[in-house]
Amino acid sequence: MSKREKVLVGVVGMLVVLGVLYFGYSRYASAYDQRAKQLESLKQQIDREEFTEIQAIFAAQRLAIYQEHCLPEDYRTAQSVYSNWLHEKVGEAGFEDVVIKPLSGKKVGMHAEYAFSIRAKAPLARVTQFCYEFYSFDVLHKIKSIVLRPMQDSEDLEVALTVEAVGIKQVADVVDPKKQRHESLSHGKLADYQKAILARDFFRPGNKPPKLVSTTKHTAEMGKTFSYSVKAEDPDKKDKLSFQLGEGAPEGLQLSERGTLSWKPGALGEFKFNVMVHDDRQPTVMDTKEFTIAVIEPKPPETKPESKPSFDDAQHAFLTATIISGEQPEAWVSLRTKNKMLRLKPGETFEIGQLKGKIVSVGDKNVEIEIGGETVQLRIGQPLSEARGSGDL
Missing domain, CATH: 2.30.30.830 (SH3 type barrels.)
Structure with missing residues (x-):
């Protein structure tokens, strides 16, 4: 065999070896890719099953939370409990001419929906109070609709509300409104909501300030209890007035919210202080006056009256x-x-x-x-x- 033939045989041999190696590698690579795809498919299936399991866990947790914040499953119990709560809250808010009617409820899957209509008369401040108390009750309920109509020659509004609540299966306990309650809502307490809402009250004229009409100069005896009822008038007749002491009040002097001054002075002299009165509207308006109490020596004791009959x-x-x-x-x-x-x-x-x-x-x-x-x-x-x-x- 010539040298040339030997080179040709070597080249052919190398090509055969390379062909065998390529074929073997191709089969190996194909098998590897197929196995990798199978592993990826199994991994995706495991991920889907784990995700489904996590969703089920979260759903069970949500259901447990919902069950803690819903009405009982029993229709009559739920309707009675919620209706009583509505009557209590509209009473606390001071609604008048109240009519509360249950509307037709419906069952959807594992829960039942209960609806009620409320018709009443109330000023905007009391409507705000009711809405605040409604959403402070931490249960699954909502105000679906609210309609307010101004009444002629009155500060009251015609109020029409539709509310809905939810009851869930396997719930038997009656929720306690005093325990299941938010202490404050997202924007603060009731006063914060009234300040924001009533400042833009479009249903009635502006708030007129009250006026103190009491005598401002008084005399008290040292060592004896002095009492005086402070008087004030408000052009807005339905406004509730509250009194408080201002600057300069002597030690021990007290003024009740309803306007009763009481004091047992322990020293002679003339004492000056401020008394303020404000209404319950938002924003509130007020009046202030300076009062003077002159403390004098006590009068001699009066003669003891004759004994009174034993029966009284x-x-x-x-x-x-x-x-x-x-x-x-x-x-x-x-x-x-x-x-x-x-x-x-x-x-x-x-x-x-x-x-x-x-x-x-x-x-x-x-x-x-x-x-x-x-x-x-x-x-x-x-x-x-x-x-x-x-x-x-």
Whole structure:
């Protein structure tokens, strides 16, 4: 074999070897790619299954949260609980002529929807209060629609509301509105919402300021309790007025929110201070006046009056309740000897047995009564005889 033939054989051999190697590599690469695709497909399938499992876990967690913030599954229970809550809240907000009707509900999958319509009359401030309390109740409910129409010659609005709530299966416990409650909403507390909303009240004229109309110069005796009821007037008759002390008030002087000044001075002299009154509208407006109290030496003690009969109707007259009737509070006094109930408002006088007095103010659990120029407090359940001063006992 010549040299040339040997070279040709070597070249052919190398080509054969290269062809075999290429064929083998191609089969290996194809198998590798196929296996890699299978692995990628299996990985994607695992990822999908893991994602589905995570979604299921999140869905179960959401369902558990929803079940904590929804009405019971039972239709009658849910409707009764929610209807009672609505009646309570419109009452607290001061709505008038209230009509609450359940609308037709419906079941969708695992939950049921309950709808109610509310029709009433109320000023914008009370509508704002109701809406704030509505969304403070942390349950699955919403105000679907709200319509406000101004009323002629009135600050009230005609209010029409439609609300919806949700009940979920497997929920049997009745939610407690006092526990399931937001302390404040996203923009703050009720006062923050009223300040923003009522400042743009398009339904009624602008807020007129109240005016203090009381005498500003007074005399008190050192060591004896001084009491005086501060008076104020507001052109907006339905506005509620509140009083507070301003600068310069002497130590121990107190002024109730309803306007009763009380003080037991311990030194002689002339004391000047400011008294302020403001209304409950937003934005609020106010009036301020300077008051003067001249403290003098106490007067000589009066002669002790003759003894009174042992039987006194005042010993059998009890303060039984304090309520709000319309825009004014009332003190209810039960006169057991005559099987009679007296309903007294601030400023009204009364005469029961040997006791004559005047209602100064009515609080949540007590009243302030002026008897013989002295103001005393009486709690619910106490007889009126215990409201007498030490000199009357």
